[in-house]
Amino acid sequence: MARVDPLAVAWAPEHTAAIQGLRNWAIRFAELNQHLAAWMNLPGSDANALSHVVWAAEDGKPLSPAELSRQIGMTSGATTVLLNRLEAAGHIRRSREHTDRRRVTLRPEPEAREQVRRFLAVAGVEVAEVLLDTGLDDLRRITAFVTRLGEAGAVANERLRRRGTT
Known part of the structure; x- marks a missing residue:
């Protein structure tokens, strides 16, 4: 895949909604960790x-x-x-x-x-309900997507570490 400038791409609403959904999950997951702490x-x-x-x-x-x-x-x-x-x-x-x-x-x-x-x-009741209510084919596609996204994040993090920006 060619390098893209993330700030110059004309993102579709589905792209931004996917990232926003992942961001919201990360926030909720962090909140759940705070409840675990308590x-x-x-x-x-x-x-x-x-x-x-x-x-x-x-x-x-x-x-x-x-x-x-x-x-x-x-x-x-x-x-x-x-x-x-x-x-x-x-x-x-x-x-x-x-x-x-x-x-x-x-x-x-x-x-x-x-x-x-x-x-x-x-x-975890509500999260389990969502997982069980989601079809296995959808879960496979979601898993493939978030795995690829995680791998892309790992590559970006390694590139940034090598540059010494962190």
């Missing part, structure tokens, strides 16, 4: 990090501290302090599961995972 009596940053650790583990792709740091937008030092708090509170554990013993994997503790599941049982 549910678990955690600071918002800790709940956000814990949710990343839990979702990654649920997906079978546990995070390293460096990956978590990138995802939550914190320095490695700040992430270490946050992980120390979560570990001391019994919410996560650091393990060395790789042949390279220097590499650390983050895992949620069973009780923390269960607390998040109980939260989702209350907070």
Whole structure:
């Protein structure tokens, strides 16, 4: 695909509606994380990090501290302090599961995972209803679209990191 100037494109209403819908979901998702923080009596940053650790583990792709740091937008030092708090509170554990013993994997503790599941049982009702009410073909198309959009964002973020603009 040729490079485009996003500010010079004549966007169709469907394009802007899709981006606005994704933006609204990101805002609502952040609000849900704030409710998770209150549910678990955690600071918002800790709940956000814990949710990343839990979702990654649920997906079978546990995070390293460096990956978590990138995802939550914190320095490695700040992430270490946050992980120390979560570990001391019994919410996560650091393990060395790789042949390279220097590499650390983050895992949620069973009780923390269960607390998040109980939260989702209350907070996720409407989201689950929408997912179950959406046809599988539509979900496949949506998944393909958001996956491509996520990959495009990853490429843009890597390009910006290489330029040193962040």
